[in-house]
Amino acid sequence: MSAATVRALEGRACLVAGASRGVGRGIALALGEAGARVIVTGRSSEAAASTDGRPETIEETAREVSARGGDGLLFRCDHTVPRELDALMAYVRRVAPSIDLAVLNVFGGNDGFDGERYPDGSSYGTPFWRRPAARLGHLMETALYANLLTAQALAPFMVAARKGLIVVSTFDAGGAYLGDAFHDLAMASSARLAFAMAKDLAPHGVTALSLSPGLVRTERAIAAGLGDDAKESPLYAGRVVAALAADRDVARFAGQVLHVADLARLYGVTDLDGLQPRRYEPLQPRNAVP
Numbered sequence: 436m437s438a439a440t441v442r443a444l445e446g447r448a449c450l451v452a453g454a455s456r457g458v459g460r461g462i463a464l465a466l467g468e469a470g471a472r473v474i475v476t477g478r479s480s481e482a483a484a485s486t487d488g489r490p491e492t493i494e495e496t497a498r499e500v501s502a503r504g505g506d507g508l509l510f511r512c513d514h515t516v517p518r519e520l521d522a523l524m525a526y527v528r529r530v531a532p533s534i535d536l537a538v539l540n541v542f543g544g545n546d547g548f549d550g551e552r553y554p555d556g557s558s559y560g561t562p563f564w565r566r567p568a569a570r571l572g573h574l575m576e577t578a579l580y581a582n583l584l585t586a587q588a589l590a591p592f593m594v595a596a597r598k599g600l601i602v603v604s605t606f607d608a609g610g611a612y613l614g615d616a617f618h619d620l621a622m623a624s625s626a627r628l629a630f631a632m633a634k635d636l637a638p639h640g641v642t643a644l645s646l647s648p649g650l651v652r653t654e655r656a657i658a659a660g661l662g663d664d665a666k667e668s669p670l671y672a673g674r675v676v677a678a679l680a681a682d683r684d685v686a687r688f689a690g691q692v693l694h695v696a697d698l699a700r701l702y703g704v705t706d707l708d709g710l711q712p713r714r715y716e717p718l719q720p721r722n723a724v725p
Contacts, residue, residue: 442504443681445470448531452514452585453540455479456491457653458604461669462538462676463496467505469677472531475500476523478543480511491654514541514581520588527589533596536680537589540604543577544621545655563616574621579628586632590641597640600680603629607647607692611717626692633690642686646679648672648695649715666712671695671704678702 449466453459454475466473481494493509500507508530512523527534552558557566582603593599605625606613613619629645636643650656650665651672675698679685682702696714698704705711 442470444535444677447471447535447680448474448533449536449538449680450474450476450527450534450589451538451540452476452512452582453542453604454496454538455493456489456496457540457655458648458651458669458672459538459540460491460496461651461671462540462673463500463507464503465670465673465677466536466680467500467503467507468674469681470504471536471677471680472506472508473497473500474508474510474527474530476510476512476514478511478513480509483511489654514585515576517584520584524588524592527592534589534592534599536600536602536676537586537593538602538604538676539582539585541578541581541585542604543581544574544618546573546577559615559618561615566617571617571620574617575624578621579624582625583628586628586643590632590636593641594636594639599641600685601629601632601636601641601643602676602679603632603643603645605629605645605647605692607645607694608715608717613717629692630690637686637689642689644679644685644688644690645692646672646676646695646698647692647715649712667695668707671699671706671712674704674706675699675702678704 449471451459451463454463455477463473463475475493475496477493479492481492497507497509510523510526512519555567555570603625606622626645629643632643649667651667651669652665653669656665672695675695694714696712699711
């Protein structure tokens, strides 16, 4: 971790949407390391159902944020339901005078995935003409639409304050195909959402950008036996987000798709093991034109 991010967010209020597990949790914990007040949201809660029956919850995330030196707060919210977002905003008004950073990491695209197949019987990479189009609709609702609704709810806070940073999670492979048509479209749309928001928000002093981690050792990845292939811990992306939030010139990145590995080198951020995993590069087909 860079010394520049230690307690660099003391007194700042942040919201991480989709923080019960995975990259969202890693971001929330790193913001706690940096001394921020962090509101974590998601559907998985000790007080209600947890998605796919997984053990991770927003309560667990909030407790660890506080244990790392931040102020962990939580609010259970389905980000596809406007009335629940209204309740979240009412809560935000009570606990934070303004929101300095919002991380939009909502993604329900893996709901019901058993490691091999989705509930509709398709697997990752099934050709687009052999799977129900409703699968794409679900992806768009639980990623693009949910994050857009959340941004619409949060933007007035930031516009009124004429400051703030919005980070949208995505996965970018430099134009290469991600191997699944629906996932590829969802990720490209998320990045484009950040680009469009950046254009609308720039005149109001608010910055929006998208952030792409590499292959991350999330709880799901480990459960699926992919932990050895994933070179980044969730905290790696989180420490980069903390550095972005502390950067007074972050507006220079408005609308861009940024990679965790590139920013880690820029800011001097390291992963849990003290290393800086390199940027994810997809394997190229053998017959690809160089």
